[in-house]
Amino acid sequence: MFYSIGKFATRYRWWIIGFWVLAGLLALPFAPRASSVLRSGGFSSPDVESQQAINLLTEKLHLNLTSVQIIYTSDKYHVEDVAFGQKLDQSLARVRSWSEVARIVSYTDNPRQISQDRRAAYVNVELKASSNDAPKLLSQLEQRLGKADGLSYQIGGGPVFYEDIQKVSENDLRRAEILAFPFAIIALLLVFRSVVASILPTLVGGFAVVVALALIFGLGQITDLSIFVLNITTLFGLGLGVDYSLFMVSRFREELAQGRSVNEATILTVATAGRAVAFSGLTVSIGLFGLTFFSINMLHSVGIGGILVVLLAVLAALTLLPAMLMILGERVNSLPVRVPRLWRRRQPAIVDDHYGFWYRLSQFVMRYPVSIFSTVLVLLIAFGLPFLGVRFSAPDASILPPYVPSRQAFDLLQQRFNMRETTPIILAVQTKGDALRPDNVRHLYEYVQRIEADPRVQRVDSIVSADPRFTLEQYQLLYQNQQLVSDPYLGTLLKSTVSGNTLLIQVVSKYEMNDIRSQELAQTIRNTTPGNGISVLVDGGAAANIDYVNTLYTEFPKAVLIISGITYIVLFLLFRSLVLPLKAILMNTLSILASYGALVIIFQDGFLHQFLNFTPLGFVEASSPILLFCTIFGLSMDYEVFLLSRIQESFWQTGDNTRSVALGLQRSGGIITSAAVIVIVVSACFATADVILVKAVGVGMALAVFMDATFVRGLLVPATMRLLGDWNWWLPFVGVQRKPAIFAEVTGSEDRAALTELRDAQDAPVGGKE
Template sequence: MIFVTIFCYRTSGVWLKNTTRSVQTALPVFTEVRRQRDVETALARTMATAGRTVAVSGITVAISLAGLLIFPQVFLRSMGFGGMSAVLIAMLAALTLLPALLAMLGPKVDALSVRPWLRRVFRRPVATARTEDHGAWARIAHSVMRRPVLITVATVALLGALTLPFLRVEFGGIDERALPAGTESRVVTETIREDFPADPSGPIEAIVTLPDAVDSAAGGSALQAYVQSVAAAPGVDGATVTGAAGDTARVAIAYDGDPVAEEARALVNEIRDVPAPEGVQVLVGGQSAVLTDLLESLGSLLPWMALMVVATTFVLLFLAFGSIVLPLKALVMNVLSIGASFGALVWIFQDGNLSGFLDFTPTGFVEATQPILVLAIVFGLSMDYEVFLLSRIREQYDLTGDNTTAVATGLQRTGGIITSAALLLLVVIGAFSLSGITFIKMIGVAMLIAVVIDATIVRVLLVPATMRLLGRANWYAPRPLRRLYARYGIRESDGQPAVPTKDRELAVTH
């Protein structure tokens, strides 16, 4: 059932990412059709600007999901391959199939616009967003940039406060409580645990390999010595030999507690530290030991995933923007938005707040693998928005050399597109938050919070404020890297900047 649910989640993700890529390509086409004389010119202009942005953002999201391939767990790797395939196929379709369809439709692409209907209903012209340094989004940007220090301090403090609960996170596994209350399998498990004697096998088992056969005097004596040592360990409620064959025996270790709680995992490590008799080899397994090994594996490989994703993303963003400051700033902002999402995750699911409203059973911990999935997906989506916004800002900065105007114009030109893409995401994510399975609900809620924070607080407030504070330093790169960007950079337009020579040199070199 768990893997069927994950498959459905991945299938919906494919549809979601294809839809988002289509929006990012199609909406600029609608704008350009109104500007240009013919559809071919509009498509060419869109592919020279938004098309390159879609390619860079798609590769960025794929890199983020590729981080899942580092883990040996099959379901994480399958999520990584599935997500990368979905993103790359969606990117290619948005860059090839979608422009072809738009060329076939021509001006009819906007034939079903609701604007004329709205004009008739409200009997007045409907305000349209302007594409230069005017309009609602540009006014918001200018308002934020007039108070950059206040906005930066306030937003960072807010996101930091939302992150604080994550500092006390406790990771655990999945048990019957992940299912909706009243589910038959959950009722059976709870009834057996509450109304019947404890299972003598217990949540922890050991396979004991002896130097002699179990039924021999030497083998039996060594086995008995180990069983007595394990039974005497603090926290163990008893140890019983439940099977034997040749020189191998199975020992069940009883534990009267939650088998996926931190105490059970600590007990596994204590049992593994119990000295075995000479010549005896012991392997400890069972439900608690599996979770212990899983957490250790995830914890040891997570830094390598982070290093790989951060390094490759930094290089890609440098090639896209020609700056070493913007990639660093983008990574810091992603950490803030993801941290705020994880903090809310702990507050809601670990602490049990909103459990009545969201209809789930709190367990006192967070299932360990879901934050890693959320991290990979949300990091990619956050970078997706960041690339789309900064690409427009970089384009305007190359044309004008004015950092403040570039930020306002970039936000004006992308605000509606990013909002539309975020709303599409929220529709699908909202469906997952209504799931009766707790860990699927957890993914939906965490992603919903992250997308809302990223598309509002970060993109509308923090990005303009920090870019205003940094000014021309946004575009800084050492001289060798400037030459590298001049030769291999991924630029939005091949045209010459329409600014004086001095400002043009500043725009290119900084």
């Protein structure tokens, strides 16, 4: 099949280039607009209890959670000063009359919105718009806010947080692109020592990214996609587009150096390196496919966008690149570049197999396989051990840089206000019949008293705990005769928290939302039943955190099994061995575990946080390990496929496992290292992101690829291949496979010349003298 693809690419090269140029031109107007159709949220699932609680309260009580917090601070006035209130009212005058505002809750309505130093207070502006549309109203809100002498204000809340994620993500993407392209070209110049050869991979990566972003713009019109799709799409488009092109161009130059014609070299490049590229792209897509099984929209979206750009990168590498190589021919080495002596090596990328660095390294490793295997294994496991102390949490404004409004408001609330008051545990309660019936009031009263008795509870706000002086009988009498309710606070509480058989109860914890004690309290409340057929759904920051983490890690094992199973089948078809696919999966897992340990040390504990320019979280954002697994698993398998493909070619020629490992590593080690360097460079550019989630993925990928290209590919793979011997190539009922797969693909074809040509190509030494 790949031989036929190579022939097609050479025969219709101008048509193929014309097609890609047209696709690029059509995509250009839409690619920059991709961010406009992407959503900033996507960290919740409609199936979890916390979301069901919100849906119920929104439907029954018309609870409006789309609110903006405006925090007023003053060095001149106290909150009790008349001037403070007057100037605040002046600032809000045009906001109060705005048709988009549903309600404004001031500090005079709720004294708990006053800071502990009494020099700041915030108001909640509830908007009529949905959470998706609210960020679009922020500019109008700011225009309507008037200045107040002696007071300054800061705007925060969910809509501001989502708008900031959108803006910061776009800035991160632009910065990463500006850094990644030149650094990738420099790395390619050092590898190829030719301007023309170096430009080809960046063209392929660029076409893949531009077309993918245009398609994402189209998909965004019909389904909700997360803003993080932008970063992952560009990261994979550049990284893999350059990687695949690097392997293809290197193989093409290698074939030319052996005296083959341009046509032969192009076809054989697609038939050998192109085959590895296709299977590599398939394994990467499988890893990303695992993300689509998650109900969390952010992960689901990243999976879709990632698969899209990977498939485009493979398609470009198998069609556009061979067409360009066929046209360029020997001119692929044009415009040579002088590089420092340290980087020089004989060109093309072929050395005497028995004297190259990678050959000597593999011989040393295979001389002491047990010692090296056990040492590297212990080292990688040690790198991953810090992950045993991981603390997971959902993202909040702390994942954003300190200079954005939502983060500044978040920090201000933390420093000067009681944050526990702003993040209560919310109970959506449904009773049998009217909630204010005496029997329901009695059970609710007893239920709330049990909650209040918990030592972790600061206070419970509800219609049966509004006044500690009231007895159960007084509450029952009052709610049977609601005309007797004269207290304004209790009257407001009744109107805002009760509707028919549904009511709202708020539990204020003594501890912060992310504190394990608050999360245990939320879980305890979930396990406490009021009786009398009363049902309770629990929401709030602590409960939403629990649901977010539980949802992710309930679905994660299923994704791991599916990814591993499909990858095993694909590698089995590629290598025709039962052992190699299993070994490849285990090798990849080790480098991923090592990157997990780095996540904890860096982002939870704060190691290198000043160098990486972020504030330590004290936790690991729960989706980061899953994103890393699904992306790194495929990316690491990328190098495994290229390495084992060259080892397999050598094994077909020699039939000697030990020698084929040395030859395969020698023929691919330099290129794999160069490809890894480029991916590390691109990932490091994304590690400059201001959004900590993107920064974590960039850092994790860079570290994992480094571990994979050094410890795993350079040491563990040769050691395990030596220990397993001919068992590497074992297949039931067949034994050791020796028949080249490439022959099997052409057998039965009427094109006898092609069969002869391919047989000659396989019989000839791949890397010079043997």
